[in-house]
Amino acid sequence: MSGLRIFVPGDAAAVAVGADAVADAIRIAAERSGIQLDMVRNGSRGLHWLEPMVEAATTKGRIAYGPVSAADAADILKAAAADGGAHQRRLGSPEELPFLKKQTRLTFARCGIVDPRSLDDYRAHGGYKGLARALTMPAAAVIEEVTQSGLRGRGGAGFPTGIKWKTVADTAADQKYIICNADEGDSGTFADRMIIEGDPFVLIEGMTIAGIAVGATQGYVYIRSEYPHAVAVLTDAITAARESGMLGKGVAGSVHAFDLEVRVGAGAYVCGEETALLDSLEGKRGMVRAKPPLPAHRGLFGKPTVINNVLSLATVPVILEKGAAFYRDFGIGKSRGTMPIQLAGNIRYPGLYETAFGVTLGELVEDIGGGTATGRPARAVQVGGPLGAYFPRALFNVPFDYEAFAKADGLIGHGGIVVFDDTVDMAKQARFAMEFCAVESCGKCTPCRIGSTRGVEVIDRIIADRDRAANTALLEDLCHTMKFGSLCALGGFTPYPVMSALTHFPEDFGAPPRLRAAE
Amino acid sequence: MPSYASWDAETARAIIVDRRALPGALLPILQALQDEFGYIDREAEPLIADILNLSRAEVHGVLTFYHDFRQKPAGRHVLKLCRAESCQARGSDALGRHAAATLGIDFGGTTADGSVTLEPVYCLGLCSVSPAAMFDGKVVGRLDENKLDMLLAETNR
Ligand SMILES: Cc1cc2nc3c(=O)[nH]c(=O)nc-3n(C[C@H](O)[C@H](O)[C@H](O)COP(=O)(O)O)c2cc1C
Ligand code: SF4
Numbered sequence: 175m176s177g178l179r180i181f182v183p184g185d186a187a188a189v190a191v192g193a194d195a196v197a198d199a200i201r202i203a204a205e206r207s208g209i210q211l212d213m214v215r216n217g218s219r220g221l222h223w224l225e226p227m228v229e230a231a232t233t234k235g236r237i238a239y240g241p242v243s244a245a246d247a248a249d250i251l252k253a254a255a256a257d258g259g260a261h262q263r264r265l266g267s268p269e270e271l272p273f274l275k276k277q278t279r280l281t282f283a284r285c286g287i288v289d290p291r292s293l294d295d296y297r298a299h300g301g302y303k304g305l306a307r308a309l310t311m312p313a314a315a316v317i318e319e320v321t322q323s324g325l326r327g328r329g330g331a332g333f334p335t336g337i338k339w340k341t342v343a344d345t346a347a348d349q350k351y352i353i354c355n356a357d358e359g360d361s362g363t364f365a366d367r368m369i370i371e372g373d374p375f376v377l378i379e380g381m382t383i384a385g386i387a388v389g390a391t392q393g394y395v396y397i398r399s400e401y402p403h404a405v406a407v408l409t410d411a412i413t414a415a416r417e418s419g420m421l422g423k424g425v426a427g428s429v430h431a432f433d434l435e436v437r438v439g440a441g442a443y444v445c446g447e448e449t450a451l452l453d454s455l456e457g458k459r460g461m462v463r464a465k466p467p468l469p470a471h472r473g474l475f476g477k478p479t480v481i482n483n484v485l486s487l488a489t490v491p492v493i494l495e496k497g498a499a500f501y502r503d504f505g506i507g508k509s510r511g512t513m514p515i516q517l518a519g520n521i522r523y524p525g526l527y528e529t530a531f532g533v534t535l536g537e538l539v540e541d542i543g544g545g546t547a548t549g550r551p552a553r554a555v556q557v558g559g560p561l562g563a564y565f566p567r568a569l570f571n572v573p574f575d576y577e578a579f580a581k582a583d584g585l586i587g588h589g590g591i592v593v594f595d596d597t598v599d600m601a602k603q604a605r606f607a608m609e610f611c612a613v614e615s616c617g618k619c620t621p622c623r624i625g626s627t628r629g630v631e632v633i634d635r636i637i638a639d640r641d642r643a644a645n646t647a648l649l650e651d652l653c654h655t656m657k658f659g660s661l662c663a664l665g666g667f668t669p670y671p672v673m674s675a676l677t678h679f680p681e682d683f684g685a686p687p688r689l690r691a692a693e
Numbered sequence: 694m695p696s697y698a699s700w701d702a703e704t705a706r707a708i709i710v711d712r713r714a715l716p717g718a719l720l721p722i723l724q725a726l727q728d729e730f731g732y733i734d735r736e737a738e739p740l741i742a743d744i745l746n747l748s749r750a751e752v753h754g755v756l757t758f759y760h761d762f763r764q765k766p767a768g769r770h771v772l773k774l775c776r777a778e779s780c781q782a783r784g785s786d787a788l789g790r791h792a793a794a795t796l797g798i799d800f801g802g803t804t805a806d807g808s809v810t811l812e813p814v815y816c817l818g819l820c821s822v823s824p825a826a827m828f829d830g831k832v833v834g835r836l837d838e839n840k841l842d843m844l845l846a847e848t849n850r
Contacts, residue, residue: 187822190834222821361777364818399724399761400817402830440720440759443815457719458751459758475716518820519782525821547783556778560815592779592820606781610815 177210178255179231183286184215185371186403187364192243193226199247200228206248209255217372219286220526221273229268230254238268273523273542278504280512281489282365282528285372290407293414296375302420304491308383309428316387317343320490322498324510329355329446329483330558330587330663332576335490338480341470342388345478350390352381352432353455353474353481356397356404357439357446360559362518362590366484368526369514370397370404373488374411378434380487382425383494384480385432393432394474396451398439409436443560443614447662448481450616461616462662483588485514504530509575519556519592520546529574536570539593550595554603554679558587560610561667563674564603583674585667600679605633607671611664621656622665628652629672642684649676694769695829697731704729705737709744718745719755723762732763768803768810770848773827774836776800776813779820788824789813791838795845809848 182197183189197213204211219238221227227240228250237258239250246263253261268274268286279285288295296302308316321336342350354377358366370377381393397405412434415421423431437455439445445454449463452474473479489511493501502510509531515538517524522544539545539552546552554564563584565572572582579586594603608629615623629652635645653669660666681687698704708725712718722741726733733756742749756762774780774789789800796804796811803810819825822834828844 186817186832187819187834190819190825190832191822225822358818359816361775361816362779362820363816364820367818400814400827403832437717437721438724439761440724441761441814442759454720455717457717457755459755516820518779518823524823560778590779590820592782594782598782603778603781606778610777614815 177212178204179212179214180251180254181214181216181229181231181236183218183226184290184403184407185218185225185368186401187222188218188225188227189403191225191241195244196226196228196242196247199244200251203248203251207251209251214289216288217285217290218368218526219268219274220282220368221268221271221523222525223523224265227265227268228254230258232258234258235267235269238265238271239263240265273525273527276542277528278512278530279528280492280501280504281376281485281514282369282373282526283492284376285369288373290372290374291410291414293375293418293420296373300495301375301491302379302426304494305379305383305426308386308494309426313343313387313389316383316494319498320387320493323493323501324498324505324508325486325489325493325501326509326576327483328485328489328513328588330585332586335482335486338470338482339384339388341468342390342478342480345471347478349392349475349477350388351474351477351479352384352388352390352393353451353479354381354393354395354484354487355446355448355451355481356395356401356484357451358398358401358484358588359443359446360562360588360590362556362592363516363559363588364518365514365516365526365589367401367404369484369488370401371407374408375415376488376491377408377484378411378415378421380490381434382421382432383490384482384487386425386428386430388478388480390480391431391433393434394455395434395436396439396445396455397436399441405436405438412436443610444616444662444664447664450662451481452479459616462618464661485588506530506532506573507575507577509577513574513586513589515574516590517543517593518590520548520552520595521593522547531573531575533574534570535565535572535574535591536567538574538591539570543591543593546593546595548595550597552593553596554594554598554600554675556592556594556603556671557590558585559590560607561585561663561670562587562590563670564600564678565674566678568678583677584670600675600682601633601637604672604675605630605637607668607675608633611668615664619659619661619665621659622661622668625652625656625665626668629656629668636683639684646676646683646685695731697766698729700730700734700736702736702740705734705740706744709741713744719747719752723756727762732766735764768807770809770829771812772809772844772848773812773814773817775815775817775819775823775825777816779816780824783823785824788836788838788841792841792845795842809845
């Protein structure tokens with residue numbers, strides 16, 4: 175130990191609200207007062223309304239202060255140096271803060287705690303135990319463990335991860351690939367970014383396990399260009415893993431080879447779709463491919479490929495470490511384990527909330543999220559990104575579960591929740607959904623490419639009160655065509671936000687309000 | 694303020710040759726060229742096509758498909774304002790109008806003096822500190838009119 179250990183998040187959300195300036199100010203203050211400083215730029219704990227949240231290692235464990243400004247730095251340092259002493263920004267032990275205490279952190283167990291660039295720290299906090307166990311098992315047993323855990327793809331479609339892996343494992347080829355989808359384009363989502371910035375080795379470990387299980391020796395992480403901090407942290411972590419023999423030939427002293435490369439996107443939402451992502455990685459336009467063939471059979475450069483979301487892969491180590499049953503015991507129905515839910519938009523306590531499936535939308539918005547930040551009533555909540563439905567308060571009893579959301583004509587997607595207060599204009603939100611689809615369409619199918627542009631025009635006519643009834647019918651028709659005539663979920667799911675806005679908030683489209691009592 | 698080299702075919706050739714052997718080399722090449730010059734000069738297209746053994750149309754098709762690539766230099770400063778749902782819920786539409794009005798340009802435009810380019814971005818993953826922006830590559834959260842005016846003031850320098 176060399177001096178006072180202080181944690182100042184290097185997470186992009188913390189940096190966006192001044193964490194770098196706070197770190198600088200603390201360093202300067204330490205120099206002035208002759209305090210030996212051992213500063214860690216950790217990930218974020220996910221209590222984002224408290225960012226920048228600074229922590230100090232004390233004899234009583236970690237003590238947090240937040241939100242901290244550069245002007246507070248000198249005083250906070252003094253308090254921290256007095257073994258986590260008093261200050262008006264003192265929050266006490268972060269683990270005791272209700273928002274964190276009530277969570278079940280499996281995927282995010284280390285995020286915000288460890289030094290994301292330190293492999294030693296990762297190991298000291300239980301890292302690489304999953305890989306160690308996987309290396310003692312036959313590959314088929316590793317895949318079976320993932321299947322038995324009930325883990326489903328966290329990128330949106332919810333496909334069972336173990337089954338995808340098995341398909342790749344069963345396909346013979348001279349080369350196979352593991353691709354991590356870190357394109358995270360949905361508004362209201364940031365869990366992929368947080369885990370990469372806060373605990374990158376867990377992703378590396380998950381991908382390594384995947385590679386060994388299916389017989390792939392090369393992996394790619396496709397990160398969107400909007401995430402420069404994540405790119406930097408992951409690149410450093412990959413180098414560190416390679417230098418200590420955890421990537422490359424003979425991973426962890428085994429006979430297996432596995433290596434990783436980071437590739438950066440170029441600003442196209444559709445490249446998050448797995449086949450468009452393959453095209454993009456191959457250096458082409460990100461055009462969606464028709465399936466079959468499945469990427470698991472013929473993926474990157476025509477080779478069998480596992481494509482998984484960051485969270486799916488980052489959850490694999492804990493499953494291998496603690497066993498399938500441990501993970502499967504959390505959750506409800508066919509939604510097993512935990513989901514890192516992201517609370518965003520107009521919400522009092524925004525941040526990352528990992529919990530077992532089954533929590534209701536209302537609990538998330540009102541109890542955990544504390545209602546809106548503006549203090550006005552929450553009116554609409556979009557779940558699952560730009561292709562997700564808008565939910566009214568009447569549906570706040572829906573539990574967070576893949577099937578329950580599908581039944582309510584929505585989707586949980588990547589677990590993003592965006593809250594709007596009662597000043598929201600739902601016709602405008604529906605228009606935006608169509609506009610977004612028009613901007614981001616890959617252009618392959620007519621219903622998506624042309625339909626979305628028509629959709630914007632039709633909604634404009636409804637807003638302008640021109641022939642409302644006929645145009646509303648036309649909009650419904652258009653949504654139907656897009657839903658059934660599109661190759662991928664961009665065109666196919668844009669009707670979710672549009673139709674949910676129209677169905678639940680007809681008054682914003684100039685129609686009589688829906689009778690809530692009937693629901 | 695980011696500073697870029699002015700277009701130079703020899704440097705460009707070296708950048709391309711350096712990366713030609715990467716699997717799926719085209720995107721990393723375009724990104725490296727844009728990092729160097731701030732945009733992708735028209736002259737780069739035949740160079741890339743030649744070295745990677747692609748048609749010029751293929752190169753052009755990729756270049757124009759992705760929102761990130763510029764075919765001409767941006768302003769000296771670039772302000773990317775998030776326009777996606779989470780930021781909308783926190784008033785980004787009004788901030789967007791304010792920025793556009795202050796600068797006297799639309800989204801996608803560059804001020805006449807070349808000092809600043811205003812661009813929309815659809816999510817920076819900073820939704821928990823919405824409204825968010827990226828100014829010359831630096832992330833900014835909990836944006837309000839005040840903070841925005843301060844950023845815009847920097848562009849006069
Ligand atoms: C338009 C569109 C965008 C998508 N964006 C993402 C994304 O950013 N990240 C992601 O993991 N999956 C995204 N998906 C889902 C992927 O196609 C794919 O289902 C996923 O990467 C598979 O991984 P998983 O099984 O681990 O979820 C997107 C799908 C569509 C249609
Ligand atoms: S639905 Fe849209 S984005 Fe998807 S393949 Fe068709 S045109 Fe492309």
